[in-house]
Every structure is written in structure tokens, then in C-alpha cells.
Amino acid sequence: MTNDSGCHERIFFFDIDNCLYSPELGIDRLMKERIFALGRDIGLDSHSVEDTCNNYYKDYGLTVRGLVKHHGVDAAAFNGQVNGSLPIESLISPDPALRQMLLSIKTRRWAFTNADIDHARRVLKSLEVDDLFEGITFCDYSEPDFACKPERIAYEKAMREAGVVDARLCYFADDNAQNIEAAIKTGWTSVLVAKKSDKLGSATIEHHIEAIHELPLVLPHLFA
Structure with a gap:
């Protein structure tokens, strides 16, 4: 999806998982359990499957990239056994405060996730904010060597899909310090x-908040 009319307007890119909702919901833990189970199902050693999957995450930005690249895992199978099996609707509730914050921001709004499109839509719908985003930049796991954060090409893809050419117009919120640092290097203002208590990464990080609802505290000029 593109929006040429908005190419000269400020735009805020929002990560989804563990950013728009609290990591305390445990969705990340459930996802890892399913990834490790998939690893065992395809023949990875049960004693080292966690290390192997974690190393793929570090090396490729996403575990699924390593599983596809080195073990021929089918993207549809991964989505079905991992993302598609998560009980999103029973874990994530509507968030009126999040909705109000998003409505009050004086920029365009765009979702930017390393998840697949179905998972992203399920989460946004469960939060009842799916109607507030112009579009979603997501990962298509069926594409060979698909781009994902924190690779610079992923940020360039997000800008291209959102129809923005000036990095100085881009704002970004994410729960991953590496993703934030990459965004800063791209020229985005990032939070x-x-x-x-979590690892915050390098001193280059511009803004830090504990919950997405606190965004107006660090970027007050963007809110009505």
C-alpha cells in the first residue's frame, strides 16, 4: 500500500508485538515454545533446539529465516504451527487508552512488524485499533531472504510502502533496542x-518509555 499524497507529511511507524501490548501477556513466551516445538518436529536435536533457534534469531533477525534457509521449513507450515496457533483473541483485550493516544497523534500512522500479515491483523483487531493504521509493512515468510528489522532494507521498504521519501519525517516506536538503533541510523526519530530493567542497547537511543501509552511524554509536539 502506498500513499503518495502523504509523502511530505510526518508519519509514525509502530511496531506491534510487545510494543502496542504489554510483554507481560506472555505471547512472546508462547511463540518461542511453538518455535522450539517446530524445530524438534523437523529434526533439530532436542537438547540444542533452543540454542539453534536463538542463534538464528541473532543471525537473521527472525528465527523463521534460519529455519527456512537451513531446514527448508515451509512458510505456511510455520505460520500455521506458530503464529496461527497463538490464542491472540483470548490474550489481548481492547485498549481504549491506546486507541485514544493513537487518535490524538498529529501524524500519519503505519504499522511496521516482523510478523506475517495475518498475525499483525489479528493483534490490531484484538486491540481494536486496526482501523487507525493506513497500512502494515510486514514480513512475507514465503519470500526468499525476505527483509526484516533491523536490516536497513526493511526500513527503506516501510518508507516506500508508506509513500514517504524523507527519513526526517519518520518516527518509530519498537521494543527492540537493535531495531531502534537501526532506525536512528536510517534517520528516523525513534522511541x-x-x-x-531490560537491556537498553547503546547510548545512541534517543527516547525511552516503559509503555506505549507514555509516548506523549517524550514527543509532546506530536500530540493535540
């Missing part, structure tokens, strides 16, 4: 959403 890390994470508990203070």
Missing part, C-alpha cells in the same frame, strides 16, 4: 518501549 524504545521497554522496562528500565
